[in-house]
Amino acid sequence: xxxxxxxxxxxxxxxxxxxxxxxxxxxxxxxxxxxxxxxxxxxxxxxxxxxxxxxxxxxxxxxxxxxxxxxxxxxxxxxxxxxxxxxxxxxxxxxxxxxxxxxxxxxxxxxxxxxxxxxxxxxxxxxxxxxxxxxxxxxxxxxxxxxxxxxxxxxxxxxxxxxxxxxxxxxxxxxxxxxxxxxxxxxxxxxxxxxxxxxxxxxxxxxxxxxxxxxxxxxxxxxxxxxxxxxxxxxxxxxxxxxxxxxxxxxxxxxxxxxxxxxxxxxxxxxxxxxxxxxxxxxxxx
Numbered sequence: 098x099x100x101x102x103x104x105x106x107x108x109x110x111x112x113x114x115x116x117x118x119x120x121x122x123x124x125x126x127x128x129x130x131x132x133x134x135x136x137x138x139x140x141x142x143x144x145x146x147x148x149x150x151x152x153x154x155x156x157x158x159x160x161x162x163x164x165x166x167x168x169x170x171x172x173x174x175x176x177x178x179x180x181x182x183x184x185x186x187x188x189x190x191x192x193x194x195x196x197x198x199x200x201x202x203x204x205x206x207x208x209x210x211x212x213x214x215x216x217x218x219x220x221x222x223x224x225x226x227x228x229x230x231x232x233x234x235x236x237x238x239x240x241x242x243x244x245x246x247x248x249x250x251x252x253x254x255x256x257x258x259x260x261x262x263x264x265x266x267x268x269x270x271x272x273x274x275x276x277x278x279x280x281x282x283x284x285x286x287x288x289x290x291x292x293x294x295x296x297x298x299x300x301x302x303x304x305x306x307x308x309x310x311x312x313x314x315x316x317x318x319x320x321x322x323x324x325x326x327x328x329x330x331x332x333x334x335x336x337x338x339x340x341x342x343x344x345x346x347x348x349x350x351x352x353x354x355x356x357x358x359x360x361x362x363x364x365x366x367x368x369x370x371x372x373x374x375x376x377x378x379x380x381x382x383x
Contacts, residue, residue: 102139105182108360108377109322110215112230115360117382118182119144136167142274142319143168152347156197164198168317173295173311175202175261177220177326177375184209184218201274203262219376225334234379238265241285248274254339258372260330262295276355277299278311286315298328301338323353326375333364334375
């Protein structure tokens, strides 16, 4: 069987920016082992695999799918950048409009629009939540990151945030602290596996609604993710819950600059709706 793996970047209209993802538009007949092998061979932080939607999902015919996400090492329940990349790939084939994805985390609607000659996709997360972080786990996370506790921004209470996948959220007191990322891969991976985390969301606040973020991803076999939509959704819920931003807000997250792959993630919060919307451009990587 010949499987075509497309490559699209997410959260950038420039193929040299954002976060590349693999996209398999027809994964029918592939089992978990085959998907993991293909994802490992592709080498992207995640590859999305599409199959027919489950009965009763809804959505328009030809615009609803089951989606699974695999890193080179493990399956993850949800991946934002691979969702955006997949939606842009589908939009090029079936046109802009509404898509519906059945993921392990739940049902994720995605809207694809045409913007500045390209396509933009905006996903709506499953219902998010946050939870307290044990002080001992915070101590271990800081040790693995080699961050002194004094380098944390006190405006950001350490939390675990979820909007389809679990992420550790830590605030950096300075942009220089965020830029200097050199961590103990095995030690952070062990902590994240124990806490069932997908990435660590490291954040610096540049303005009232503007943030710079970085995402170590050792559990996926990747030192750092260049643009992380699931973590952006989780962060949006976290920021609202701890009072960093109002209930109605549009946040701009800059990610990938320190890796040479700049991307921009737009996070929208709506009063009365606990879900978080995350959008960005996408482009085919030739």
